[in-house]
Amino acid sequence: MTVPGVEKSSSSTRSLLLDWGLVVLLVYLLLVAVSLIGTGFKAAAGENARTLFAFAVNPVAGLVIGTLATALIQSSSTVTSIIVGLVAGGLPVGIAIPMVMGANIGTTITNTIVSLGHVREGDEFRRAYAAATIHDFFNLLCVLIFLPLEIATGFLAKTGYMLAGFVEGAGSMSIKEYNVIKPIVKPAVHLVQDALQHGMTEMTAGVTMIAGGILMIVVVITMLSRLLKKLMVGKAKEMLHKSVGRGPLSGLVSGTALTVFVQSSSTTTSLIVPLAGNGVFSLRQVYPFTLGANIGTCITAILAATAVTGPNAVFALEIAFVHLCYNVFGVVLVYGIPFLRNLPVMASERLAERTAQNKVYALAYIVAVFFLIPGTLIAFSHWLGL
Secondary structure, three states: OOOHHHHHHHHHHHHHHHHHHHHHHHHHHHHHHHHHHHHHHHHHHOOHHHHHHHHOOOHHHHHHHHHHHHHHHOOHHHHHHHHHHHHHOOOOHHHHHHHHHHHHHHOOHHHHHHHHHHOOOHHHHHHHHHHHHHHHHHHHHHHHHHHHHHHHHOHHHHHHHHHHHHHOOOOOOOOOOOOOHHHHHHHHHHHHHHHHHOOOOHHHHHHHHHHHHHHHHHHHHHHHHHHHHHHOOHHHHHHHHHHHHOOHHHHHHHHHHHHHHHOOHHHHHHHHHHHHHOOOOOHHHHHHHHHHHHHHOHHHHHHHHOOOOOOOHHHHHHHHHHHHHHHHHHHHHHHOOHHHHHHHHHHHHHHHHHHHHOOHHHHHHHHHHHHHHHHHHHHHHHHHOO
16 A cells, blocks of 8 residues: 555655756766867867967967967866966966966856857846856956056066975876866767767868857756756755855855866856856856856866976976966955956846847857957967067
8 A cells, every 4th residue: 555645755756866867967968068169179270279379479469369279179277288388398477477367268158158058038048148257257357457467567477486486396296187077078079079070071070069069058058947947946955055155255165166176167167157047046146156266277287287397397387376376366356345346247247138138249249259359369469570
């Protein structure tokens, strides 16, 4: 004899477990989609992605190249690790510093693309787009403040060099092969890549992966959004708010810790955008979480730099610590001063309002900020012979 209440409870538990299992699967597919876009850009651009760095002959060009390279490669951790290698090979630290600043800007393209998954829902899209672009505006504001200061005083280079002196000679702590996300998504991405490259050129396969990744993001976010609306109630919502939504310090620590774990600020911020779109977190709660992601992403370059040997080893460590100091100082100064803290909030809310009314703004913003303006500035700088 079955007890109706027990049977109903058991059925409800099974349904809940299935729903959460589907959430895990959708999050995995989201990570695969983001990785597909990055892999597609690498395949389509070929060696051109790396040769971009050859144009870094002045601070402005360095900033633009850092932005464009990260937008193409879809990983600020990868780009900053490349920059560490370039500094070890003789690239001046003064040129490398604007490049890591640009990497901060370029990495935000991923969560902006993720927010497009809410494009068919007016209020959801507005909230998601604001949560994605607040990261952009914070990083742009930091560049406007710190790049002129660095050119004038060199304070980041001096601080980075001092910290490098403490660590140099401590032995290699490189965790080059440590990456929690990459081994998980790599088989799926390689499966798609191998299948496409059998009947296509490398460039065509790359473009197809980019288009497929973007389409996959839209589909996954649509499904994830519906599921989270149903699941983000009661205890689940309470637990998330305890880790992220309790206050600025809690959000900052959570963003830092999660990004250190997955070694990808793009992944971290992309996962919070759907929750903001669904109203689980407000824009002001998401804000410090994304700043924590900025700090957490520095760990990859620092650990990569400890493996560098030779006469330029100290400079490789210096640029890695410059990246950390830049992100920490940015949080302390910009988030610490109420007037400055509110500027990214106001800018992202205004852009989101306009974009929700006219979706063309979304595509125009991505193309202009991450590709058209940087590409034009590189060409102009090269033409002037700067």
